[in-house]
Amino acid sequence: MATKRKRTDLGIAQKCEICLYKDKNPGASQEEIAAHFNCEWKTVISRRTIGDILSQKNKWSVGQSVVCGARTEPKRMRNAENVEMGKALFLWFTKMRGKHAVVTDAILTKKACYFGSKMGVTDFTYSTGCLSRFKARYDISMKVICGESEGVDPVTVAVGHYETRQIISQYSANDVYNCDESALFFRTPPGKILSAGLVCGTKRYKDRVTVMFCCNATGTNKRKVLVIGKSKQPRCFQNFSVQLYVDYVHSRKGWMNSSLFLDFVSKLNADILCQDPNILLLLDNASSHPADVELANVTFCFLPPNTTSHLQPLDAGIKCFKSHYRKLQLQHIVQMMDADSDPDVNLKEAVSFIRAAWKNVSPLVIQNCWAHAGLIDKGSLATNTHDMTESVPAVTSAQLSDIQAILMKLPAAASLFDSC
Structure with missing residues (x-):
């Protein structure tokens, strides 16, 4: 009775390589081919296995192109039907x-x-x-639809990009600012969890605030975050100085409106007046951003309609901010669960997370956002940052000792800012 051959599992790429070796060495026998690949792959391939593979040479030659586009290599290839x-x-x-x-x-x-x-x-x-x-x-897979960039006319983007660059080129990168607002569902927990069985969902929190960010192109001047809530004085703000963390204002729906925006840019104009430059403020054309406002030290530059996903620098920076915010929120949830406490987040805690998350967005990230939008070259941003850094006088060791001595007299204030 003949002994049954031991099965050798070879992938499609290996079978293709055997056929390619035979093409390059037409005089090689099946025994020589088997010995060559047994030595190279440290496996046991019989002469009859080599013969079976070479007898279907056309099949494995076709399979090679299929393998190149696949994520993982299958052990066998099924012929396509129809x-x-x-x-x-x-x-x-x-x-x-x-x-x-x-x-x-x-x-x-x-x-x-x-x-x-x-x-x-x-x-x-x-x-x-x-x-x-x-x-x-055909290497087709399910993808998540991200952003709104496909719904924009490329001609409008190109024209807006050119015109905006022309305006920005008249200013130093340190004097070009962008502000953008976004909704933040500050209580919403993660949508995915780990579980060994069926997970039943609960009603998701819809508590929302609007957060508005403003900074210059080099990231060296990040303005305090403007947070817009629905309540004038939330209950959780009792005995809490919210203005130390963010600029908190309120509106009926918690959205930006023309009045709040006018207050924001007026304060920006007053702060710029103390520094004595004129700045360019890049804005989208939202209805809450009135175009008929004239300020002494702030010049407005409005982006063309529906081009925010392409030309708004902070559109990408907000994603980075929300990533930092969710990380802080998850750390809070873990700490509360370990302490057998309610892991929910109130607005007071959210405000401290917002301040810390915006602080964690580095100047390099902001520079990359502007470079990604193509409005300012990355080399120009790095040069302006370097020049500004060198213009700041070095702090002497004596000055540092004086600062530390003052902080030692203010332990409450020091602990307050360390916790943020």
């Missing part, structure tokens, strides 16, 4: 994505059924497995 239908489906998919259309698994399956009926395909199941193999074959 190749022509798959090509037609992929052609349609490419056309739809070229039009920025949203294509899901359900839509793809429906379209496959349509092509199958037109081509007279009767032996195809249109199952989840078939769909998964089709997507793996």
Whole structure:
């Protein structure tokens, strides 16, 4: 009775390499090929296995192109069913994505059924497995839709980009500012958790504030965050000096409006007056940003409509801020859970997280945001930062000793700012 051959698991890439070796060495026998790869791969491949692979040489040559686009290498290759239908489906998919259309698994399956009926395909199941193999074959995967950049006319972006750069070029990078506001759902916990079983959700918190950031292009002057809430004096602010952390104001819906914006830029103008330069403030064309305001030390530059996702520098910086905020929120949740306390976040705690998160956004991140928007060259930003750093006089050791002596007399104030 013949002994059964021991199965050797070879991947598609390995089988392709064996066929390629045979092409380069046509005079090599199957025994010599087996000995070569046994030595190279430290495995046991028989002569008959080499013969089986070389007998299907055309199959593995096709498989090599499939492997190059795949995330992980399969151990065996299944031949595609109804190749022509798959090509037609992929052609349609490419056309739809070229039009920025949203294509899901359900839509793809429906379209496959349509092509199958037109081509007279009767032996195809249109199952989840078939769909998964089709997507793996063409390197298609599910992606999260991010931002709004695809819905903008590229001509409008190009014109706005050119005009804005022309205006910015008249100012030093230290004197070019941008302000932008965003909603912050400060109590919302993470949407995903670790669990060994079924997880039942609860009603999600919808408590929201509007946060407004303002800084210059080099990141050397980050203004205090403006926080807009709904309550004039929240209960949690009792015995709490909120203005030490942020500039807190209120409106009926907690949104920015023309009155609050006018107060904000008037305060900015007064602060700039003490420093005696004129600055350029880059803004989006939101209705809460009136264009008819004239200030002595602040010149407004409004971006074209619907170009915020491309030209607003702080649009990317806000994402970094929210990442730092969520990290602080999660640390708070862990501490409260360890102490068997309620892990909820109130507005008082959120304000301290906002201040700390904005502080953690480094000048380098802000410079990268401006460079990413293409409004100021990265080299120009670095040069302005270097020049400004060298213009600041060095602090002597005697001055440091005096500062430390003063701080020792103010332990409460020192602990307050250390905790932030």
